[in-house]
Amino acid sequence: MAAGHGPRKAKAGMSAWKRIGWGIMGLVLLVSFWWGWGFSSGPADDFSGVVIWVADGDTFKVRSERSQYKIRVYGIDAPEQGQPFHREALELCLKLTHGQRVRLRVVDRDRYGRLVAAVTLPDGADLAEVLLQAGLAWQYRRYNQDPKYRELENQAREAGRGIWSAPNPTPPWDYKKRKSPAGRFSSRWGNPMDSKAIFA
Numbered sequence: 435m436a437a438g439h440g441p442r443k444a445k446a447g448m449s450a451w452k453r454i455g456w457g458i459m460g461l462v463l464l465v466s467f468w469w470g471w472g473f474s475s476g477p478a479d480d481f482s483g484v485v486i487w488v489a490d491g492d493t494f495k496v497r498s499e500r501s502q503y504k505i506r507v508y509g510i511d512a513p514e515q516g517q518p519f520h521r522e523a524l525e526l527c528l529k530l531t532h533g534q535r536v537r538l539r540v541v542d543r544d545r546y547g548r549l550v551a552a553v554t555l556p557d558g559a560d561l562a563e564v565l566l567q568a569g570l571a572w573q574y575r576r577y578n579q580d581p582k583y584r585e586l587e588n589q590a591r592e593a594g595r596g597i598w599s600a601p602n603p604t605p606p607w608d609y610k611k612r613k614s615p616a617g618r619f620s621s622r623w624g625n626p627m628d629s630k631a632i633f634a
């Protein structure tokens with residue numbers, strides 16, 4: 435009797451493996467479809483949007499065609515909350531962008547899900563360049579080596595504008611290293627109780 439059940443058991447085992455194989459294949463197809471859909475439903479590499487929220491000197495949110503996107507300004511790093519000139523950088527970004535339609539050239543997406551983009555203001559100026567010239571941001575040389583940005587930063591340093599009015603200002607990337615994980619989250623997104631974090 436034991437020998438008589440052998441082929442049926444083997445056949446049942448093969449059927450089970452076949453079902454598992456089909457299940458894995460279906461899962462792969464589903465993930466592939468979802469992944470492709472996620473990319474295709476995102477914004478184009480070059481698009482425009484109206485700024486509806488400003489978190490700090492280099493972070494804001496835009497609305498474009500019924501969608502909203504968090505934007506991280508490419509090429510610079512503005513002072514974090516708690517650093518000197520954080521409010522000045524935020525207020526300048528607010529003045530130049532809030533309620534305005536800006537042009538965005540997407541360069542990357544960061545680990546927080548924000549679109550890293552070069553930002554062109556309504557008058558054609560580059561937002562990063564304006565902040566650098568005012569002495570309210572550092573060139574983020576880890577990700578950007580644009581010689582024009584470096585020149586603007588050097589000019590602001592020589593003139594002692596903004597952050598460069600101090601002898602040895604601490605760059606935001608070093609400042610964040612000294613803070614706890616909770617502190618890094620707060621400084622990156624801004625304090626929601628801060629009256630200067632503007633929502634539309």
